[in-house]
Amino acid sequence: MLLTISTTHRPATDLGYLLHKHPDRVQEFEQSFGTATVLYPEAGEERCTAALMLEVDPVRLARRVGRNAPDFSLAQYVNDRSYAASSLLGVALADVFGTARSGICKARPELAGRAIPLELSIPVLPCRGGAEIARRLFEPLGWQVDAEPIPLDEGFPEWGDSRYLRLTLTGEVRLADALGQLHVLLPVLDESKHYWQGLDEVDKLLRSGGEWLATHPDRTLITRRYLGRRGGLTRIALARLAELDGAAEEGSDPEAAEEEARQPEERRVPLNRQRHDAVLRAIADLGARSVIDLGCGPGQLLDRLLRTPGIERVAGCDVSARSLQYAARRLRVDRMTERQAGRLELFQGALTYEDPRFAGYDVAVLMEVVEHVDPPRLAALERVVFGAARPGAVVVTTPNREYNVLYEGLDGLRHPDHRFEWDRAEFAAWCERIAAAYGYAVERHGVGEVDQTYGAPTQLAIFTREERADD
Structure with a gap:
């Protein structure tokens, strides 16, 4: 799996400060399901690019999730996880860039707090719903979206497109916001997670989504997909978004009105x-x-x-x-x-x-x-x-x-x-x-x-x- 983050902010090498990863080093981070590597293909004054590569070990992943995994079968070993961005990349991103995602940068505090020109690129991304869903999810967040469907086989165009996209996002966005958005939306686009989901997933969603999710026109779709369409978790998350962030539009999805579990009148x-x-x-x-x-x-x-x-x-x-x-x-x-x-x-x-x-x-x-x-x-x-x-x-x-x-x-x-x-x-x-x-x-x-x-x-x-x- 591969994600690249580029900027043309000058000096562009400030990206290293924001990510807390030095451009002159190649760093590896062990994950429970593989190895994440951060390196810089380019690092100049005018443009700098950081790459996050995730190599998945299917045996290690299968041993980790065991029989409680939703796909306990041969599919654990034979699948697209070594190539296509998924919740695994989202988890690695949150771990490797955890400090950057929190918006903390003592070396460049003023830069961490403001929007800078960014380009995020994922060469292979599973997306249920195709390019239109990718645009629906990212454009309201201020991104210009280039979502190119990947054909099943370039030698046989009549076979049509696969469910994968080449996704490039460009815009002026705070880096911490960009990382938080990816952390939430990668599993939403794939509509699949590699681990069991419980109540703690609601807190994870709110921590990463914050105010942008509460005001997103497709927040209900995002919440349902992120939580695996589990109705109880979805209702709790939508209720807390509406009650806590004060951002739910009047007349939004009826589930968002169920704010109080013990208050039937307040559901109206x-x-x-x-x-x-x-x-x-x-x-x-x-x-x-x-x-x-x-x-x-x-x-x-x-x-x-x-x-x-x-x-x-x-x-x-x-x-x-x-x-x-x-x-x-x-x-x-x-x-x-x-x-x-x-x-x-x-x-x-x-x-x-x-x-x-x-x-x-x-x-x-x-x-x-x-x-x-x-x-x-x-x-x-x-x-x-x-x-x-x-x-x-x-x-x-x-x-x-x-x-x-x-x-x-x-x-x-x-x-x-x-x-x-x-x-x-x-x-x-x-x-x-x-x-x-x-x-x-x-x-x-x-x-x-x-x-x-x-x-x-x-x-x-x-x-x-x-x-x-x-x-």
């Missing part, structure tokens, strides 16, 4: 929708004319704010450039009139650093944001939002950890990127401390169907600034 009104409704009611009650969504993600709340009468100015901020691109696409910024565009501002920023663009709004919204912040950095966010930006009101929502026991298949936190989750007492204590420290009054509510023992699934707090002499 998803918790994500209820949370947005609650935040919008709070904004209306506050009489806000200007609102900033801090951590706006793909812009679902911004869309509804722009359609709310009386709100004259709307801003969205997020640390992720990709999320802001999705938000601009959702809001159809390129089609806005000059007057409509004048009401909206989208910008990239980190909530742990003071930024004058955060200030001057009647209401700031932190919807499902605080739990994504490392606890040692939470104090910085508090100072930035409540101390420096100091809006007239702040609306905060966050999960109620106590309620997690009611989620089917959930073991631990609701999302792999959550750094913590508060129970009701912890959230109340945080709210009272913030209100006292920064001169706000606070009231708390629950969002979603209330359980007598565990409360509501989402906690909501409305902070209103108390006028002081120094204001």
Whole structure:
């Protein structure tokens, strides 16, 4: 199996820093099913290419999976795995480029955080559905897709095409995002995995898919294929995408509405929708004319704010450039009139650093944001939002950890990127401390169907600034 990653970013050899693999070395990495090798066919200032080659040992693979393998037969030894990219390559990619996939690069931190020109090439890729499926999956992620079907036999064109493609992806994409997308979509295209799938696969999917999967127009197809069309796992994954990332479109696949395993009413009104409704009611009650969504993600709340009468100015901020691109696409910024565009501002920023663009709004919204912040950095966010930006009101929502026991298949936190989750007492204590420290009054509510023992699934707090002499 072969994957090449090329860039024309200058100096192109920075690719070695991003991948944490030196261009002058050939490195081998033992896998449980073979050997992965990383080398650089070219490494110049103008163009650099890294190649990941995976040599599969069918005997080692068969001994590893044993009788629990889905294809315990001669097919374990006689198949296309030595040549065609599959979930084996995805696993090797995640292992060999694990640090790069996380977006960490101490030598080039600014480069790791931004999009660069990339070309990814896989010469033999099994794809159920052909070139059209490859385009459907990769084009919404910003790639230009060249998917060339491979004929069954070039000497007999009348036999038609095989189920394999030569795939080349070109575009300006953050390298960590590109690797994460490949890790998820390789087994999706092949629609096959070499190992048994359980509940932990849902967490793997969410870790690798993140926000791009939640906003992908074919997220249901991707989720079903990735999870081997196992209905229970698919429902759990789609529910967590809708509830956790706030990115599910209204009117999407009905399975995505099954957010709460023990809440039949919320299968008709998803918790994500209820949370947005609650935040919008709070904004209306506050009489806000200007609102900033801090951590706006793909812009679902911004869309509804722009359609709310009386709100004259709307801003969205997020640390992720990709999320802001999705938000601009959702809001159809390129089609806005000059007057409509004048009401909206989208910008990239980190909530742990003071930024004058955060200030001057009647209401700031932190919807499902605080739990994504490392606890040692939470104090910085508090100072930035409540101390420096100091809006007239702040609306905060966050999960109620106590309620997690009611989620089917959930073991631990609701999302792999959550750094913590508060129970009701912890959230109340945080709210009272913030209100006292920064001169706000606070009231708390629950969002979603209330359980007598565990409360509501989402906690909501409305902070209103108390006028002081120094204001």
